[in-house]
Amino acid sequence: MINLSHINKYYRQGKQRFHALKDININVDEGEFVAIMGESGSGKSTLINIIGFLDEKFEGLYEFNGENVGKLSRSTFSKIRNQNVGFVFQNFKLINNQTVKDNVALPLLYAGKTMKEAEPAIEKVLAEVGLADFKDQFPKNLSGGQQQRVSIARALISRPKFLIADEPTGALDSHTSAEIIDLFKELNAAGMTVIMVTHDPKVGQATNRIIRILDGKKVSDEEVAHAL
Ligand SMILES: Nc1ncnc2c1ncn2[C@@H]1O[C@H](COP(=O)(O)OP(=O)(O)OP(=O)(O)O)[C@@H](O)[C@H]1O
Ligand SMILES: [Mg+2]
Numbered sequence: 001m002i003n004l005s006h007i008n009k010y011y012r013q014g015k016q017r018f019h020a021l022k023d024i025n026i027n028v029d030e031g032e033f034v035a036i037m038g039e040s041g042s043g044k045s046t047l048i049n050i051i052g053f054l055d056e057k058f059e060g061l062y063e064f065n066g067e068n069v070g071k072l073s074r075s076t077f078s079k080i081r082n083q084n085v086g087f088v089f090q091n092f093k094l095i096n097n098q099t100v101k102d103n104v105a106l107p108l109l110y111a112g113k114t115m116k117e118a119e120p121a122i123e124k125v126l127a128e129v130g131l132a133d134f135k136d137q138f139p140k141n142l143s144g145g146q147q148q149r150v151s152i153a154r155a156l157i158s159r160p161k162f163l164i165a166d167e168p169t170g171a172l173d174s175h176t177s178a179e180i181i182d183l184f185k186e187l188n189a190a191g192m193t194v195i196m197v198t199h200d201p202k203v204g205q206a207t208n209r210i211i212r213i214l215d216g217k218k219v220s221d222e223e224v225a226h227a228l
Contacts, residue, residue, distance in 0.1 A: 001161065001193065002028040002051060007060035009046055009216075020046045021058070022216040028195060030161070033188040035204040035224075036197045038213035044197045045166055047213065051195060052164045053081035082111065086155030086163045090170035092147045094139040094154075100126070101135040104153045111158065118157075125153045129183060145176035152183065162193035169203055181206045 009021035020043050028034055028051075036044050049055040050062065053069065056077055062069040064080065072080065094103050101122055108118040126132050129149040139147050148168060155163055165184070169177035181203055188194050188208075196207060204210050205224055212220040 001030045001065055002026070003061075003063040004051070005061045005063075007047075007050065007058055007062065009043070009050065009055075009058045020216050021050075024060070024216075024218050026211060026218065026221070028162075028193065030193050031188070031191060032209060033184070033194045033207045034196070034209045034211060035207040036195065036211050036213060037199070037201075037204050040199075042213045043216040044213055046216075048164050048166060048195060048197060052085045052087060053077060082107070082158065084161040086158065086160040088148070088151050088155050088163060088165040088168045090167040092139070092144075092151045092171075094147055094150055096139050098138075099135065100131065100137050100139070100142075100150050100153075103139065103150055104135075104157055106154060107158045121157055122153075125157045128156065128187075129153045143176070144172050145179055148172065148176075148180050149183065152180075152187075156187070156192075162195060163187070165194065165196040167197055167199065169198065169200060174202075177203065 004024055004026045007021055007024040011018040011020050024047065036047065038044055050058050104122050104125060105115060105118045108121060122135065126135055129152050131146065131149050131153065134146065139150065169180050172180060184194050184196065185206060198204055207224055209223050211218060
């Protein structure tokens with residue numbers, strides 16, 4: 001599904017050029033659960049911004065389901081993003097003065113649906129993340145784990161082809177973190193492709209494959225062995 005060949009990324013810093021990703025080759029198939037690990041500043045977010053169609057300024061070939069992403073027009077590029085990827089962040093990025101239902105509905109409302117049309121999908125996705133009874137709550141009345149579930153529901157509601165999660169457990173205690181990882185595992189078992197950035201070795205071990213990045217280079221890419 002995702003095929004990156006010889007990806008290089010440079011950031012301009014005044015007259016300098018910073019080489020943020022160096023000759024990255026990665027393939028991710030449908031149904032995979034992949035962790036991206038590496039120290040702070042190694043290029044993880046830079047990489048997932050490219051994978052998630054947030055950044056079109058890179059060198060090399062990115063083919064998504066056989067389509068050359070670098071050749072897309074600006075409008076097709078954002079359409080591809082809206083239709084194919086859901087994002088989950090460390091700090092949830094919820095709108096605090098809107099209810100759970102309104103937060104989760106957002107991607108569908110942006111896509112032109114009415115709230116009435118969106119309602120069945122909202123009910124369904126909230127049930128999937130274990131928040132069926134929370135739709136009229138405001139984020140501030142929810143725990144961190146519940147807020148992250150809301151943001152996962154929002155990421156899922158457009159039924160994307162894959163999820164990108166950048167440190168989704170970074171703001172959570174270890175117990176809540178384990179619950180959120182279990183939810184990602186369930187979603188993956190139901191067929192969702194998940195690409196997750198994490199610093200937490202335990203979280204990495206819960207996935208099926210760990211890609212390690214160091215100074216912009218991919219230094220390892222290995223399946224995780226799970227005890228039966
Ligand atoms: N917009 C930008 N302009 C210039 N340099 C940038 C920009 N964004 C990131 N960088 C640099 O690129 C490198 C990689 O950054 P990136 O955010 O991808 O790291 P990361 O692995 O996600 O780190 P962290 O774990 O702290 O989130 C860093 O050295 C960073 O300073
Ligand atoms: Mg980052």
